[in-house]
Amino acid sequence: MSSQQLVRPPWLRVAAGASARPGEPAVQPRRVFSQVIAGALVVLAAVALVGAAASRRLAEAEAVNDAAKTANIMADAVAQPAVTEELLTIDPSAVAAMDAVVRAHVLSPSIVRVKIWDPTGRILYSDAPTLIGQHFPLGAEEQDVLAQPQTRADVSDLTAPENRLERDRRKLLEVYRPIWTPSGKPLLFEIYAPYDEVASRTGQLWRGFAGVTLTSLLLLVVLLMPILWRLLDRLKRSQAQREALLVKAVEASTQERRRIAGAIHDGVVQDLAGASFAVAGGAERAMSLGQPGLADDLRLASATVRASIGGLRSLLLDIYPPSLSTAGLAAALTDLASTLRSRGTAVTLELADETGLDEAGERLVFRVARECLNNIAKHASATNVQIRLAIDEGQTVMEISDDGDGFDAAEQLAHPAQGHFGLRVLGDVVADGGGELVLSSSPGAGTRWQLRIPPQ
Numbered sequence: 402m403s404s405q406q407l408v409r410p411p412w413l414r415v416a417a418g419a420s421a422r423p424g425e426p427a428v429q430p431r432r433v434f435s436q437v438i439a440g441a442l443v444v445l446a447a448v449a450l451v452g453a454a455a456s457r458r459l460a461e462a463e464a465v466n467d468a469a470k471t472a473n474i475m476a477d478a479v480a481q482p483a484v485t486e487e488l489l490t491i492d493p494s495a496v497a498a499m500d501a502v503v504r505a506h507v508l509s510p511s512i513v514r515v516k517i518w519d520p521t522g523r524i525l526y527s528d529a530p531t532l533i534g535q536h537f538p539l540g541a542e543e544q545d546v547l548a549q550p551q552t553r554a555d556v557s558d559l560t561a562p563e564n565r566l567e568r569d570r571r572k573l574l575e576v577y578r579p580i581w582t583p584s585g586k587p588l589l590f591e592i593y594a595p596y597d598e599v600a601s602r603t604g605q606l607w608r609g610f611a612g613v614t615l616t617s618l619l620l621l622v623v624l625l626m627p628i629l630w631r632l633l634d635r636l637k638r639s640q641a642q643r644e645a646l647l648v649k650a651v652e653a654s655t656q657e658r659r660r661i662a663g664a665i666h667d668g669v670v671q672d673l674a675g676a677s678f679a680v681a682g683g684a685e686r687a688m689s690l691g692q693p694g695l696a697d698d699l700r701l702a703s704a705t706v707r708a709s710i711g712g713l714r715s716l717l718l719d720i721y722p723p724s725l726s727t728a729g730l731a732a733a734l735t736d737l738a739s740t741l742r743s744r745g746t747a748v749t750l751e752l753a754d755e756t757g758l759d760e761a762g763e764r765l766v767f768r769v770a771r772e773c774l775n776n777i778a779k780h781a782s783a784t785n786v787q788i789r790l791a792i793d794e795g796q797t798v799m800e801i802s803d804d805g806d807g808f809d810a811a812e813q814l815a816h817p818a819q820g821h822f823g824l825r826v827l828g829d830v831v832a833d834g835g836g837e838l839v840l841s842s843s844p845g846a847g848t849r850w851q852l853r854i855p856p857q
Contacts, residue, residue, distance in 0.1 A: 465556075468574045500526070503526075511594055511595065513595055514566075515528050516563075517589065524537070550587075552577075554575065557573040570596075574596060575591065576593075677707050680702050735750060737771060741786060749788070751789040751791070756792070757792060761834065766790070769852050783847070786802070796856065803847050808842055836852055838851070
């Protein structure tokens with residue numbers, strides 16, 4: 402039985418609202434909308450992360466391109482004209498002349514470091530004087546730029562030895578390209594630009610991306626809400642109709658049981674009883690006429706008919722007990738217990754004389770008891786069963802417990818076997834009758850059902 406149950410291990414509440422299909426939970430609009438909103442937030446977060454990463458990559462690419470353009474302008478317009486042959490020997494006057502030009506026209510908030518290298522890896526000039534004259538091996542990319550003139554730009558590796566003075570800046574953009582002395586000897590012109598421009602550009606791109614994408618997603622979610630609400634409403638009404646049909650099917654089944662039981666009791670059973678008496682009388686007459694063989698055959702036939710009558714009466718108790726409407730609920734429960742005893746199960750009864758139930762309440766108690774005992778007989782392999790009916794705090798309480806195999810109650814309630822509607826419908830019937838049905842069971846620990854019906 403699947404339902405909107407409240408799980409309180411080891412107890413499970415069997416409530417109304419069960420779906421008409423095995424394993425299909427009842428529709429809960431708040432839960433569905435919560436899941437949709439949670440899903441939308443996850444999507445928004447994912448889009449935000451992807452957008453931020455994409456914006457950073459795009460901003461970095463734009464900043465690198467801008468730095469490369471700036472380096473080309475500075476190299477062609479400033480550094481190249483200021484280079485002299487004396488700079489190759491790190492002549493102080495040549496270094497001073499280059500330094501004056503660099504500080505006047507190159508260094509700015511957008512260019513924080515300048516270096517000029519010779520092909521051997523010696524720094525001929527830098528705005529950081531301590532670097533002038535030091536040797537650092539040129540990498541393959543720098544050597545390639547000197548061999549095949551081009552401009553290269555990238556995020557600088559500040560862990561390299563030649564960048565030890567720039568490490569306090571965390572990240573820099575590095576651009577290098579060749580320049581030439583008046584005699585045509587190649588030198589490597591290198592500038593460093595702050596990475597802060599990348600962060601600023603990233604923010605601009607992200608805001609533009611978020612303004613369009615996130616707003617579109619939010620608008621889509623808002624537009625979907627009314628459609629989702631209508632679909633949930635239709636689904637809920639459909640489930641309510643299926644549940645109503647199931648309850649009606651149970652009521653129709655009860656009425657049909659009553660009709661069949663009446664037809665069998667008033668027809669077949671009475672006819673068989675009459676036939677049994679007639680055959681028994683024939684056996685007596687045959688014995689008086691000196692035909693003992695015929696008398697024995699007739700007695701055997703009479704015993705067979707009586708046994709068949711007994712079987713039919715047991716079947717009638719299972720179908721619909723006449724004692725429920727005539728002798729009362731206690732007698733009907735006793736009849737149910739006797740049916741289970743006939744199958745070899747010991748049954749203990751504790752039945753109160755007064756239950757405080759009307760006719761509908763007694764039918765509800767009997768229906769629950771019959772369903773529970775049928776399940777015990779079919780599945781529990783129990784040797785002992787206890788049935789208790791009493792008044793507890795003004796409520797009528799029936800408890801049925803067994804020492805059988807037990808089962809995983811939570812799993813069974815959440816995922817019932819295909820086609821097993823008995824307990825599913827029972828929960829709806831109990832709820833419609835104003836009662837509450839609670840189940841406690843676990844593998845190897847038996848099963849206990851408790852039905853509570855408020856005062857009527």
